[in-house]
Amino acid sequence: MNKNDYTPSETMAGSELALNILTRQEHSISRKRISDNALKVLYRLHGAGFDAYLVGGGVRDLLLGQTPKDFDIATNATPEEIRGLFRNCRLIGRRFRLAHIMFGRDIIEVATFRGHHQEPNNQVAQQSKEGMLLRDNVYGTVDEDAERRDFTINAMYYNIGTYAIHDYAGGMEDLEDQLIRLLGHPETRYREDPVRMLRAVRFAVKLDFDIEEDTAEPIEHLAHLLQDIPAARLYEESLKMLQTGFGLETYHLMREYNLFQQLFPAIAEQFTEDYSSKTEQMLDLVLDSTDQRIEEGKRINPAFMFAAILWYPLLAQAEKLMASHKMADYDAVMEASNIILDQQVKTIAIPRRHTATIREIWQLQLRLPRRNGKRAFRLMELNKFRAGYDFLDMRAEIEGGETELLAKWWSTFQNAGRNMRQAMANDLDSASPKPNRRKKNYRKKKSSSES
Ligand code: ATP
Ligand code: MG
Numbered sequence: 001m002n003k004n005d006y007t008p009s010e011t012m013a014g015s016e017l018a019l020n021i022l023t024r025q026e027h028s029i030s031r032k033r034i035s036d037n038a039l040k041v042l043y044r045l046h047g048a049g050f051d052a053y054l055v056g057g058g059v060r061d062l063l064l065g066q067t068p069k070d071f072d073i074a075t076n077a078t079p080e081e082i083r084g085l086f087r088n089c090r091l092i093g094r095r096f097r098l099a100h101i102m103f104g105r106d107i108i109e110v111a112t113f114r115g116h117h118q119e120p121n122n123q124v125a126q127q128s129k130e131g132m133l134l135r136d137n138v139y140g141t142v143d144e145d146a147e148r149r150d151f152t153i154n155a156m157y158y159n160i161g162t163y164a165i166h167d168y169a170g171g172m173e174d175l176e177d178q179l180i181r182l183l184g185h186p187e188t189r190y191r192e193d194p195v196r197m198l199r200a201v202r203f204a205v206k207l208d209f210d211i212e213e214d215t216a217e218p219i220e221h222l223a224h225l226l227q228d229i230p231a232a233r234l235y236e237e238s239l240k241m242l243q244t245g246f247g248l249e250t251y252h253l254m255r256e257y258n259l260f261q262q263l264f265p266a267i268a269e270q271f272t273e274d275y276s277s278k279t280e281q282m283l284d285l286v287l288d289s290t291d292q293r294i295e296e297g298k299r300i301n302p303a304f305m306f307a308a309i310l311w312y313p314l315l316a317q318a319e320k321l322m323a324s325h326k327m328a329d330y331d332a333v334m335e336a337s338n339i340i341l342d343q344q345v346k347t348i349a350i351p352r353r354h355t356a357t358i359r360e361i362w363q364l365q366l367r368l369p370r371r372n373g374k375r376a377f378r379l380m381e382l383n384k385f386r387a388g389y390d391f392l393d394m395r396a397e398i399e400g401g402e403t404e405l406l407a408k409w410w411s412t413f414q415n416a417g418r419n420m421r422q423a424m425a426n427d428l429d430s431a432s433p434k435p436n437r438r439k440k441n442y443r444k445k446k447s448s449s450e451s
Helices: 038-047 057-063 079-086 142-148 171-177 187-194 195-207 218-227 233-241 247-256 279-295 302-325 329-347 352-365 376-381 385-397 401-415 418-431 436-451
Strands: 021-024 052-055 072-075 089-092 100-105 107-112 125-127 133-136 156-159 165-167
Touching: 038 052, 038 072, 038 079, 038 100, 038 107, 052 057, 057 156, 079 100, 079 107, 079 233, 079 279, 089 133, 107 195, 142 436, 165 171, 187 195, 187 218, 195 218, 195 247, 233 247, 233 329, 247 279, 279 302, 279 385, 302 329, 302 352, 302 385, 329 352, 352 376, 376 401, 376 418, 385 401, 401 418
Parallel strands: 072 107
Antiparallel strands: 021 165, 052 072, 052 156, 089 100, 100 107, 125 133, 156 165
């Protein structure tokens, strides 16, 4: 670790900030709004003589009158001590060692307070030459833990022993002013963990806050540091950014800060100044529809979103292959699928089960036009037909013309009864191009003459 890059005065806001304690009467958090499981964990830790706090998004969202996504707990108990208290406990994480207390599907995350690590030759904390923290397992006090948090509004602790809120960095004030403000020196904090840039944008959109000026300023220039983040972590983050109800706005703000471009280079190649490319239209359409589905409580599939936003970059790649390698349409699209996905998983590790679905949705785009004879009936049987059709419908909105006619045909076909479907398929047969028919007739004649 380079000590000069990481002096306490530069990184740590702690000593500069006065701890403000709000007693039970001075804040609005009621235990009724904290989940039973989180309360159970807090009380058990406290009962065993440890300090236990609700922290992070749980406190922030309750103070805003919103329902927290999850409840995170911080304590001075070590992971081993936590495990000693809970039978349903799993220790996880390499970068940070955390305890997960499992209540069926509900998981309460318990973290031991993290400390500073400026002692030389310290084997438990490590930093890269970009200033990024690679390993980080030094335990500390609650005060130290607070200084390690990302934003002021995420550094408030609800003490289960006193029901007071410990506000370490003026989080209350920033909540009122609706500001996302990093603790400490922004550039240093982004270099330690570039994902904080994504988090700043995510919270700004989700909470409808502004990013405070000094916190916003370095982002565009440091955005490239995201390239050093493991693809698996960026996959998780990208879902939180784009698939949790505010995807459309989050993408637009990410793009302004040059962040989206880091995660999706092939997509960014299609970006235009007036947001007019098909790729950009598709981004707007699919992210808007995902946000709506989440609002309506419908299921969402990340594969669908990735298939949609990568489709026109895929076609651009296929066109290049057709020009340079004289490939046929179908082969070019298949080859381009490999290229685009190989490239994308380098930054965002989309799991295999999803890339398989993405390919299926793409292949269906090539198959949906060929629907004569028994084909339409067979296509409808496919597992991913619905996703393929829904995507065709989005393309229709952008492309119009034949794509729109095709989408309409499929819409009518799906809603039609058996006889009507048969008639629609027959209509196509009688209108289908000569070579196909001749081949069929030829076969028929051949077989009849053989018999
Ligand atoms: P939400 O769960 O609604 O997305 P959150 O603030 O709870 O928001 P988590 O990812 O659950 O976010 O993290 C819990 C807390 O851990 C945060 O509030 C913050 O205090 C701290 N934290 C998370 N990620 C970082 C980070 N990259 N750097 C510093 N602190 C972090
Ligand atoms: Mg959380």
